[in-house]
Amino acid sequence: MKIIIFAGGAGRRLWPISRTKSPKQFEPIIGSKSTLQLAIERVLPLYGGENIFVSTNQNYVEIVRQQLPELPPQNIIGEPVRRDLAAAVGLAVTHLAHAATHPDEPFAILWGDNYMENVANFRQLLKTAEILLQEQKAHLVFMGETPRFANNNLGWIGLGDKAGAVNGHTYYHFQSLTYRPPLDVCQQMFTNRTHVWNTGYFVTTINFVQQLYQQHQPEMWQKLTQIANTIGTPDYEATLEEIYGTLPAISFDDAILQHIDPKDALVLHSEMGWSDPGTLYALKEALNPDPTANVTRGLVVTEQVTDSLVYNYQDGKLVAVVGVDGMIVVNTDDALLVVHKDQIPLVKKLVNGFEGTDLEPFS
Structure with missing residues (x-):
């Protein structure tokens, strides 16, 4: 099986840890390694660098x-411009097809900026999804996370009836995808146990995804095929540069996944301890969800502080925080952010406003 890990996002909601020159997936926001390095470590023992x-x-x-010397250079796929995930996944699949031993070879789509507490459960789920494909139980298997609370910052996967069990993991018929539903809807989904969190992880086959592109995005697929025909030749870079920027900027969910026939997919879910620390407060919740606790890094002291994240990346400087609740404080060598957790959405807006100004170097 092949693994494709996506690591191209700008991550502005995690500013100032995440910067344009080095987004969050390349930064050690959890421990001493980047989230991309941690993502590779989770799959490297199972599949080897040549298949990642x-x-x-x-x-x-x-x-x-x-950061990833374990991978062959040709396994790193660079997009010349950002065109959203339908284009990025399509380009990646053309590279997988070029490297695959046969068109029905399975592959997994994973993400380079997630946090995972229970790596053993994740690996078991990945292997179970692979077995379901090999046994032709489905053409695509979603890997969901058992929800811990009503999170309206994530997508949710609707579960149908139980379909069976493999390796102790029950799998379900696929019903629906819902992207970031309102909080009251999330609460209902959570209470009724009819949905699981959509991690964005799934296992499918190269041939199946190619067919979906041909059927639902024929013009995009025609252009991707032109690029694919030059992989491994001297014409590849020029062809990629010429064509990729003309692809439509559309999400993979809207372009492809929303068109999947429910009978073609299954859903596995487990308690992997998965979270997507897409914002600074989400990072705090991932590391310690206790609302009375704080998460700190570096030389930091707090007094009468609760439910806060205080990160200090500057050596030789003390950051002291007193008498606040739900605050985010991040100090780096060239920027300091102080924001209440309820105003986190404004961080991305703030940083977007740097473009074209004297502050752009800080973005």
Whole structure:
């Protein structure tokens, strides 16, 4: 089986840890290694570096090579421009098809900026999904996370009836995808146990995804095929540069996944301890969900502080926080952010406003 890990996002909601020159997936926001390095460590013992691919922006290819020397250079796929995930997944699949031993070879789509507490459960789920494909139980298997609370910042997967069990894991018929539903809907989904969190992880086959593109995005697939025909030749870079920017900027969910016939998919879920720390407060919740506790890093002291994250990346400088609740404080060598957890959505807006100004170097 092949693995493709996506690591091309800008991560502005995690500013100032995440920067344009080095987004969050390349930064040690959890421990001493980047989330991309941790993502690779989870799958490397199972599949080996030759079967793992990383999709990123061309500007970050060198960072990926430095952080992941275990991967062959040709397994790092660089997008010349950002065109959203339908284009990125399509390009990645053309590379997988070029490297695959047969068109029905399975592959998994994973993400390079997630946090995972229970790696053993994750690996079991990945292997179970692979077995379901090999036994032709489905063409695509979603890997969901058993929800811990009503989270309206995530997508949710609707579960149908139980379909069977493999390796002690029950799998369900697939029913629906819902992207970031309102909080009251999330609460109902959580209470009724009819849905699981959509991690964005799934296992499918190269041939099946190619068929979906041909059927639902024929013009995009025609252009991707032109690129695919040059992989491994001297014409590849020029062809990619010429064609990729003309692909429509559309999400993979809207372009492909929403068109899947429910009978073609199954859903596995487990308590992997998965979370997507897409914002600074989500990072705090991932590391310690206790609302009375704090998460700190570096030289930090607190007094009468609750439910806060205080990160200090500057050596030789003390950050002291007193008498606040639900605060996010991040100090780096060249920027300091102080924001209440309820105003976190404004961080991305703030940083977007740096573009075209004297503050752009800080973005």
